[in-house]
Amino acid sequence: MSKVARAPGASKRLAEDGGASPLSNSLHHLSLQQSPSKASKATPAFADSSSDICPVCKSSRYLNPNMKFLVNPECYHKMCESCVDRIFSHGPAPCPIAGCKRTLRKAKFRSQTFEDLKVEREVDIRRRVAKLFDKQESDFETLIDYNNYLEQVEEINWNLILGIDVEKTEQRLRKWEEARKADLNPNAIRRVTEPDTSQLSDTSHVILKKGATQRKVLMSSSASNLNPLGGGDDAERDTGFVFRGLKKRKAPEPEKPFDPFDGWSIEPQYYSFQGDYNHNWFTAMKNDPQHYAGGYDMREYYSRALCDAFGGMGIFIEDEMTARDTQGFDDAGLGTQSVATVAAGGRDVDMADIF
Amino acid sequence: MAVSPVLSPKPNPPGTKATTNASKAKALAILNHSRSVSSPIAPSAATTPGDGGQDLAEQMNDEVRRQFVSGSRLGEGTYAIVYRGHFRSDPSKLVAIKKMKLNAEFKDGITLDSIREMRHLCELDHPNIIKLYAVFTTKDQNISLVLEHLPRGDLEGLWKDHSIMYGGADIKSWSNMLCQAVWFCHESRVLHRDIKGNNLLIAADNTLKLADFGLARGFADPGRPMTSNVITRFYRPPELLLGSQHYGGCVDIWSTACVIAELALRDFFLPSETDLAQLSVITDVFGIPTETDWPGISSLRHWEVNFKSAAPKRPQPLSFWRQRLPLLGDDGIDLLRGMMAMDPAKRLSAEQVLKHAYWTNYPRPTKKEDLPRQGDGEKKMGEDLKRAGGELESGRTDKVARKLNFG
Numbered sequence: 001m002s003k004v005a006r007a008p009g010a011s012k013r014l015a016e017d018g019g020a021s022p023l024s025n026s027l028h029h030l031s032l033q034q035s036p037s038k039a040s041k042a043t044p045a046f047a048d049s050s051s052d053i054c055p056v057c058k059s060s061r062y063l064n065p066n067m068k069f070l071v072n073p074e075c076y077h078k079m080c081e082s083c084v085d086r087i088f089s090h091g092p093a094p095c096p097i098a099g100c101k102r103t104l105r106k107a108k109f110r111s112q113t114f115e116d117l118k119v120e121r122e123v124d125i126r127r128r129v130a131k132l133f134d135k136q137e138s139d140f141e142t143l144i145d146y147n148n149y150l151e152q153v154e155e156i157n158w159n160l161i162l163g164i165d166v167e168k169t170e171q172r173l174r175k176w177e178e179a180r181k182a183d184l185n186p187n188a189i190r191r192v193t194e195p196d197t198s199q200l201s202d203t204s205h206v207i208l209k210k211g212a213t214q215r216k217v218l219m220s221s222s223a224s225n226l227n228p229l230g231g232g233d234d235a236e237r238d239t240g241f242v243f244r245g246l247k248k249r250k251a252p253e254p255e256k257p258f259d260p261f262d263g264w265s266i267e268p269q270y271y272s273f274q275g276d277y278n279h280n281w282f283t284a285m286k287n288d289p290q291h292y293a294g295g296y297d298m299r300e301y302y303s304r305a306l307c308d309a310f311g312g313m314g315i316f317i318e319d320e321m322t323a324r325d326t327q328g329f330d331d332a333g334l335g336t337q338s339v340a341t342v343a344a345g346g347r348d349v350d351m352a353d354i355f
Numbered sequence: 356m357a358v359s360p361v362l363s364p365k366p367n368p369p370g371t372k373a374t375t376n377a378s379k380a381k382a383l384a385i386l387n388h389s390r391s392v393s394s395p396i397a398p399s400a401a402t403t404p405g406d407g408g409q410d411l412a413e414q415m416n417d418e419v420r421r422q423f424v425s426g427s428r429l430g431e432g433t434y435a436i437v438y439r440g441h442f443r444s445d446p447s448k449l450v451a452i453k454k455m456k457l458n459a460e461f462k463d464g465i466t467l468d469s470i471r472e473m474r475h476l477c478e479l480d481h482p483n484i485i486k487l488y489a490v491f492t493t494k495d496q497n498i499s500l501v502l503e504h505l506p507r508g509d510l511e512g513l514w515k516d517h518s519i520m521y522g523g524a525d526i527k528s529w530s531n532m533l534c535q536a537v538w539f540c541h542e543s544r545v546l547h548r549d550i551k552g553n554n555l556l557i558a559a560d561n562t563l564k565l566a567d568f569g570l571a572r573g574f575a576d577p578g579r580p581m582t583s584n585v586i587t588r589f590y591r592p593p594e595l596l597l598g599s600q601h602y603g604g605c606v607d608i609w610s611t612a613c614v615i616a617e618l619a620l621r622d623f624f625l626p627s628e629t630d631l632a633q634l635s636v637i638t639d640v641f642g643i644p645t646e647t648d649w650p651g652i653s654s655l656r657h658w659e660v661n662f663k664s665a666a667p668k669r670p671q672p673l674s675f676w677r678q679r680l681p682l683l684g685d686d687g688i689d690l691l692r693g694m695m696a697m698d699p700a701k702r703l704s705a706e707q708v709l710k711h712a713y714w715t716n717y718p719r720p721t722k723k724e725d726l727p728r729q730g731d732g733e734k735k736m737g738e739d740l741k742r743a744g745g746e747l748e749s750g751r752t753d754k755v756a757r758k759l760n761f762g
Contacts, residue, residue, distance in 0.1 A: 260531055260714035264481070266542045285577035293651030294599030295592075295606065295699025300574055304544045 054080035056087075056096050070109040073124050075102045076117045084109050125160045129153060132177055135243070145245025152243065175240030183249070268303075270310045277302050420491040423501055425452045429737025434468065437737040440501070449504035450488055453740050454497050468569035469498055475545050475571045476500075483536035485556065485566040505566070505736050506559055508729040510614065511552030514621045521727045523619075523682045527713070528720035529555075530615045532563035537611050538705035540565070541604040544574045548585040550610035552617060553739055561726040566740065574603060583656075586610055588633050589623050593641075594699050596634045598656030605699035608708065612694035619682040634661055641697050642670035649698035686713040 052061040054069070056079045061067050068081045077097040087093050088106035095102050114120045133153045140146040159169045276299075285291050286298055409417070425440040435455050442448040455469045476487035488501040510529065513519060533555060540547050547568065554567040575581050580600035586592070592609035594602055616624035625640070627633040643662055644652055652658055676688045683691065690713040696702040703711070714720070 255719075258715055258719050260534070260709045260711075261538075262482075262531075262535055264535070264539065282577070288601075289651030289654035290599070291577060291601045292700060293594070293649065293655055293698075294601040295594045295603055295702075296575075296577065296599075296601035297603040297605070297700070297704075298577065300541075300544075300603045301577055304574055307544070 054078075054083055056080070056083040068111060071112045071117065071120065072104045072108050073110075073121070074104050074108065075100050076121050078112070078117070122161050126157055129157050129160070129173075132173060132180065135246070139247055140243075141245045141247055145243070148245075149243045152241065156241075172240035179239040268307065268310070270313045271306055273303055273306065275299060275302075416491050419489050420493070420499075422489065423450060423452065423491075425499075430740070432738075434466070435740065437740045439504070449506075451502045451504050451736060451740060453500045453502055454493070455500070457495075457497060465498060469500065471571050472500065472568045473498075475568045475573075476502075479540065479543055479545065481536060481539040482562060483532045483564055484539060485564045502566075502740065503558070503564065505556040505564055507557035507561065508736065509553050509557065509739050510555040510563065510618070513557070513727075513729055514552070514618055516729055517621075519727050519729060522718075523684060523687075524718040524721045525726055526615070526618045526682060527687070527718065528723070528726060529563050529618060530611075531709075531714055531720055533565070533611055533614060534705065534708050536563070536565035537604075537607050538709055540571075541607065541705045545571055546574060546604065547571050547607050547610075549587060549590075550607055550614060551587050551590050552614055553587075555614065556736055556739060557728070561723045561728055575601070577601070588630055589613060589626055591630075591633060592699065593634065593637055593644075593697055594655065596630065596637070597652070597658055597661065599699075600656075602699065604705055605702045608694050608702055608705060611708075612691050615683075615687075615694075616680060616691060619680045619687075637697075638665075638668050640671050640675075641695065643668045644697045650700075652698075684713075684716075686711075686716050689713070 052067070053059070054067070055077070059067065059080065059082075064080075064082075069078050070081055070084050071078050072095075075095050075097075077095055077100055079096070083096070084106060087096055088104060088109070092103045092105045094100075095104050112120050114123065130153075133149075133156075135146075135149060137143070137146045140149065156169060156173070159165055282298065285296075290296075291298075422443055423440050424443050424446070425438045427439050429437040429439050429451065431437070433456070435453050438452040438454065440450045440452045442450065455466060473487065473490055476485065477490075480486070485505065486503040488503070490498060490500055492498050510533075513521075533550075537547065537550065545568075547565065547570070549567060549570040550565070554565065556564050556566045558564055570585050572581070578601075581602065583595045583598050583600055583602075586595060586606060590610035590613045592606050595606060613624050625633070625636050627636040642648075643665055645667075646653055652662075673688070676692065677685070680688060680691070690703075690708065690711045693703040693711070694708060
């Protein structure tokens with residue numbers, strides 16, 4: 001990508017990360033709030049007395065020092081551990097906080113990580129969305145496409161956090177999840193016909209009232225509408241979200257058949273091996289039982305003799321030397337030079353000394 | 356003036372030997388040699404003319420020796436000490452330096468083992484054969500071979516280690532690497548003559564490498580006898596036990612098949628106490644071959660002693676193999692029986708072995724990176740490299756120098 005395109009992209013990401021995010025604001029707030037209060041009161045454990053009273057059973061930490069508060073990500077209402085045990089041990093039950101009718105399960109209760117429950121909720125949502133949208137920059141053709149993708153994901157986050165079009169977003173998320181699953185594991189594709197049948201059933205109800213002929217026409221037309229659009233339309237409907245500039249996923253290349261020679265081959269270039277050769281000198285050996293019974297294979301000898309005879313063919317020392325000299329610095333010259341210097345030094349290699 | 360006798364005839368195989376054509380490499384060895392070794396000397400020779408009275412061969416030797424740094428000792432044996440080492444230019448590139456001990460038998464020269472090893476290893480350049488980087492001598496006239504560093508132990512240690520689990524696909528992968536190495540040796544006209552689990556070392560990336568060419572030799576001309584007293588006993592083929600002096604690549608094929616069977620069995624396939632018992636162990640499985648099974652067998656030297664008046668034995672049926680080696684499958688057993696045909700003329704050649712359907716049939720051989728591996732094999736590598744060829748690990752005759760008839 002060019003530098004021009006990178007610069008705005010980078011700035012955008014910066015803005016997303018550190019700019020107007022309420023999460024970071026509230027985090028900031030959180031730390032600001034904590035430190036002065038703790039410093040002034042010097043009793044960090046009982047900083048906020050109201051938070052230490054269970055809103056359900058009204059027992060306080062003063063009476064029960066081991067009290068632990070839990071929240072359920074369904075509604076984020078805080079209550080103490082004993083209340084959770086008492087109310088939800090026998091299965092799902094509605095939230096005991098007045099005005100909240102959500103059904104909660106005991107298994108989902110957990111201790112909160114952040115003091116601010118809004119932060120807790122936002123982090124949960126972001127975690128969930130990030131798990132579904134885990135594309136990397138390398139998955140996109142251009143940086144702008146990637147940034148647009150990030151923008152779209154951020155919009156989903158905020159829709160869920162602020163409660164805008166939650167149902168519609170959730171439905172799209174579900175579709176996206178299924179499409180993703182199908183993508184990752186093509187063998188486990190379920191027939192994702194449920195949304196289609198619901199749409200069809202809505203219209204077919206209408207059609208049924210009118211008449212069979214009309215229904216047939218409509219059915220065929222709808223079928224003809226669906227079919228020619230084919231894969232592209234299908235994919236768009238299935239995934240719930242469309243991101244532009246995604247690279248096509250390449251299937252891994254099928255494995256080549258195993259080669260027991262591992263790519264090696266030794267074939268004579270200058271002669272063809274005939275398997276048997278007749279020569280007076282060979283016949284005695286060929287008919288000697290010591291040879292043929294002992295495992296001596298005359299063909300091995302023939303091929304070796306041929307290879308020896310033709311071994312020097314096709315080797316042009318002149319050419320190879322010039323190629324070598326042009327390729328590297330002139331090593332050959334140095335080699336002869338060194339010999340020359342040694343010779344000039346008067347200490348020649350004394351061949352007689354060796355033996 | 357003491358001049359190492361190695362250096363003049365022995366071209367130093369440079370690390371940049373890229374050419375795959377063996378004959379080509381041979382032709383260029385001299386050229387490469389003069390280029391890569393003498394060129395760095397040139398300045399030093401020029402600047403210090405009175406260089407301690409060294410001649411050219413000694414300077415070249417020093418130059419090679421200076422390329423490597425030797426470190427801690429990995430193992431010591433009767434014939435060699437193995438050190439860990441690395442390239443001076445690149446400390447991350449490890450090597451094993453095998454320092455041959457002076458042998459009492461060969462006071463005036465180099466032991467045959469090391470000559471054979473140097474001679475054949477410097478010609479063979481294949482991913483499944485151990486690489487010889489360089490050879491140099493030290494002040495005390497000992498020859499050091501700079502070999503590839505293979506830290507993951509050997510194949511025998513692998514099947515002996517019962518904490519490691521492996522299956523048919525892993526066996527196929529290892530066997531294939533072994534068969535490729537054998538095929539390459541035979542195509543390059545080298546007989547290894549000591550293939551066994553101990554000599555199959557495993558590199559850091561799980562590649563199997565054939566090592567220890569101390570008993571290797573080129574294929575003989577017809578009419579020239581070779582010694583039949585080669586190959587560690589468990590892996591020795593029947594024709595050598597019958598005293599054949601004219602043999603070919605078939606002897607390595609038998610040993611290879613023994614190693615594959617060993618892998619599948621997780622035990623020695625044809626173990627015996629003595630050389631004499633080995634033949635009866637083999638015939639227990641394969642039966643006693645007659646003149647029709649193996650034409651000309653009665654002309655082999657030790658046939659009369661062993662088989663002339665022996666009660667006939669039938670080979671074991673297919674069910675025996677299926678029951679004994681279930682990991683190989685039917686195609687694997689077919690391959691193994693082809694590789695272990697008693698008559699060496701009927702035995703598969705290395706090329707036929709690699710063309711067998713076993714390799715391409717299901718299951719596909721495991722990829723190198725997925726093969727089970729052994730930890731702490733570096734010490735084992737030292738143990739393996741220091742051993743001389745042709746002996747079992749804890750044999751009675753461990754400390755006895757071998758006598759071979761090098762016909």
